[in-house]
Amino acid sequence: MIGLGLRLAVSGGREAVVRLLILAAAVALGVGLLLTALSAINAVNAQNGRHAWLWTGTTQETPGQAPAGTDPLWWSTSADDFAGRLVVRVDVAATGPTSPVPPGLPRDPAPGQYYASPALASLLRSTPADQLADRYPGRMAGTIGDAALPSPDSLYIVIGHTPAQMARTPDAIAVTAIATRLPGSYEGGMKNPDGLRVRPPDEGTEASGIDLVLSVVALALLTPVLIFIATATRLSAARREQRFAAVRLTGATRRQISVIAAVESTVAAMAGVAAGFGMFFALRIPLAALPFTGEPFFPADLSLSLPDILVVAVGVPAAAAVVARMALHRVRISPLGVSRRMTPKPPGAWRVLPLLAGLAELGFFVVQGRPATVPGQIQAFLPGFLLIMIGLVTAGPWVTMAGARVMADRTSRPGALIAARRLADDPRAGFRAVSGLVLVLFITTVAVADITTQDAKDLHPIGGAAAANVLVDDLPGRPLPPAHGRTRHPAPAPPRNLPASLLARLGRIDGVRGVIAVRADSAVSTLPGRLLGPGVPAGVVSCAPLARVPALGRCPAGAAAVAFPRFLDAAPSGRSLERITWPAADISARLLGGLGLDGIDIATDGSQSAVEQARTVLENASAYPTLGTPFTLGELSTMQNSLNNAYQQLADVVILASLAIAGCTLAAAIAAGLADRRRPFSLLRLTGARLSMLRRVVALESAVPLLAVAAVAIGVGFGASAMFTSVQLQHPMVAPGAGYYLLTAAGIALALAVIAATFPLLRRITGPETARNE
Amino acid sequence: MSVPLTLLGLLEREPSHGYDLKRDYDAYFGRSRPLRYSQVYATLSRLARDGKAIAGPAEQGAGPERRRYVITDSGVADVERWLSEPAPPEPDLNSELFAKVVLALMLGRSAGSYLDIQRAAHLRRMRELTELKKHGDPLDVLLAGHALYRLEADLRWIDHTAARLDLLARVVRG
């Protein structure tokens, strides 16, 4: 029977071959993307693993693992920034020949030397020294090998010092082994030997989070492919009913016929799997450049383990065979060549339950509040969205049937009547054709709503848009947010004054508009609540420099000094500082000079040269030791949302791929429906029905379920997004702009285009030749 | 159509006079071709001679027509055997049709146009019979149906023959 099926599969003539080719192509596309997702999981894990050495010195590594007698290595990591890109800086000092060597290096850098990653090396060459190279003492001794770099684009530098220099650095520790494993959970950072909680500047992503998301993506890509296989199998059976009837007459049983049809689809699926593998390996290099996690992969990272390959190579054809068999479950091919589908039971109203459950799950977290940890959040929200997506697919047939029944009972137009009856008879088939598109619309709605809200949040960066280009540098004594450096204990007392040379150097930078020194005054501890909210720590600022930086607010007339936020980046996002008139501080300019320095705010014009030069100057000011990295307020705002950007990329890929496959499914479903009704339709045309009426039938049969369920999907999408953004992004949902409506219209337009593309087929197969009785 | 056996069958139903037999026969079987009295009595005499029926005593009145005939056991057996046997399936060869075609071919006349004319006549008759079926009583309908199917069979033969006229011509003309 399988042999017969194979022979029938390849002997069907041109039309059959085209059909199988399309099926194989769709499977190839789906398999290619599936393999990409699987390899991306592997790549993320590999990429993550290469962050491990940055966790050196944390208590998870037991020092006792190093062989006795190893010379310790002084170790200190910090984060730097160049043009919005993270630069990881590792300062080391080897105390002896057996000091541990970080991966990717031939040996520890000697004092006055550094090793830079290839990406950083090229930046050092191409950027003016006063913007970048001046920050790093010494000369470049070589490049860091790939084994130490998470990504080809990583900017890493390992700088060599003398042990004496490192001993003086407050945060340096001595280690005897380089970390080789990542901690299981990143909660709160790990303690270093001094008891400080540290987090490396570039900690990578928690593997469990990405694994979960990518697994869902893999499933999400496989589903439209399986739906397409089911639809194409039905099409194949409808077109081959004559052949199958002949085989039935020779005595084959119904079950054997199903086997034959399933064999066809499986053969095509196997060809598609092979093609998918081919596509994946051919496109591996460009794929690696896609920043799934925000950073590109090394091409070698996109690898497939043997289990991965086996699962796809065996599992997808097996799934195709199962799906093909199931698709023919209700198609009865009688020996007389008439494939009558037994009218299935109508879908029940219970089908809306999963959808409601998903919405309820999200609502629960709106009331409850979001979990504290990122993996906890993923575990909370992902099931909700998954449930909603499953719920849409489950509820679809019921919605279709309800709408179709109403239409069938009311319409007087023959085209609408035929379409409505067909949908009411078999709503599952009618909805299945458009299910992919509906899911895409839902995903698009959610993704765009979230991104728009995100952008809206970004549009209100800390301190307001005008303050985005203010470089903020705070001095020892102030804890930075954990993601951007490290948490430290209070350290040495802050210096009293800005060295004049520093001020002068800053002032000479082209593009620096003003330098504001924030001083600590014991009399002023917090700002009045009406300005930026309760409990914002305050310092004192002289009015003269403030007058040159209107973006940071203004002084009242006649005041010499005002109270000012001590840490600008602690201002709640969305509050613009521009309009604020700070309250006058009761202190004279002379006394001001005697107060301790808390931080410097440098207003720039935002150009790369101004910002980077200012940063370089600040980092090199040895008389003004800053252990934190100066960031502009704009950069600080963006950094908080980097994870969402990565998910946005993912969503784009899923949307586009699903759209392509969903389009194929729709076309195949329409073609199958036409094949079933070729004769009655062509005879209708003979009796004078216009082709436009038949076109209306075809269009309505797809458009009605699409629009009915799309309305639900979009509404649910907005509802779910509203709940999600209010909880996760802590920001009320922002209505999406024109781009969303364009995207949605494009999705629906694609559906209409696919429908319209089948019209020539309709015209051809309902021509008068079909009416001949031969 | 076997007249003796039919009359015998009618006799089995009830003993009858020749006169009644003819009347019954005409009513059921002889719609377009009534039986002549002479044929009835000749058949009855033969049946009596063969022992299938017995002539009763002559009743008063004129001649043998007034005798009542009764069926014998042998006659009953004959009827039963006849009713349980199929009629020989050889169709009547419509000898006139056949003869005309062959002769036309021999004499070099157009057999095709003759066949067309015959077709037309057949179809005309079929139309009449079809109309009859609408309004006739059930027995008429049965008879008409039978006739229609026979005519249809003839028409099939005519089609069959028309397609082979050339071949036939060669055979017939030698």
Next chain:
Amino acid sequence: MSAGGAPVTAGRPALVAGKQKRFIEARGVVKSFGPTPALRGATVGAGQGEILAVMGPSGSGKSTLLHCLAGILAPDQGEVWFGGRRLDTLGDDRRSELRRKQFGFVFQSGQLVPELTAEENVAMPLLLGGVRRAPALAEARTWFGRLGLDGLERRRSGQLSGGQAQRVALARGLVARPEVLFADEPTGSLDSVSGELVMDLLTAAAREHGTTVILVTHEAMVAAYADREVIVRDGRVSSLTGAEP
């Protein structure tokens, strides 16, 4: 010519005086599909109210002739006339409209839309003509009793026997009171009993409404229901008696 024991009497209604003699006709129609000509100059006409049988073996071009007469196909050469006006020169849309409004069709099989109920199928020509749903269905239902289809109104075509389906098709062909009914092998898929029933009903309804019927068939039994027959041979039409076809 004897027919062995069958009654002679028969009646046939004559054509009603005053109706057009050649209500629908083809004159010298030539039609080819590719290199093979299906019709090579076919001339035939039917009078108003007449039932004309178009006979001929399979492949003789009978269906093509029917399609040309019905305005489905435009002939390559020749003319088609209906009701005193030329049909073949009309545009595609006009011919389509004509078929919708003034012609009815019955085909051998497969014409019922499987999704629709029987009454919706019958009502289809009315719905196509813009009649509202309720009156269209009401009119359709009147045919079910007439054709012995009581109780089958809400059935789908897959749930009807062949004979029932053809009677539904017949109702569909007649529901809009067409002037001409085109029947292409209407009993071809049926057994003889069902076929006779369909033909009885067809001719009765046609006579009642004065519908002209063009009946394409290769069976003499079916042609016997017509008033007159013509034969299509080698793409030409002839009458067997030599009269004008």
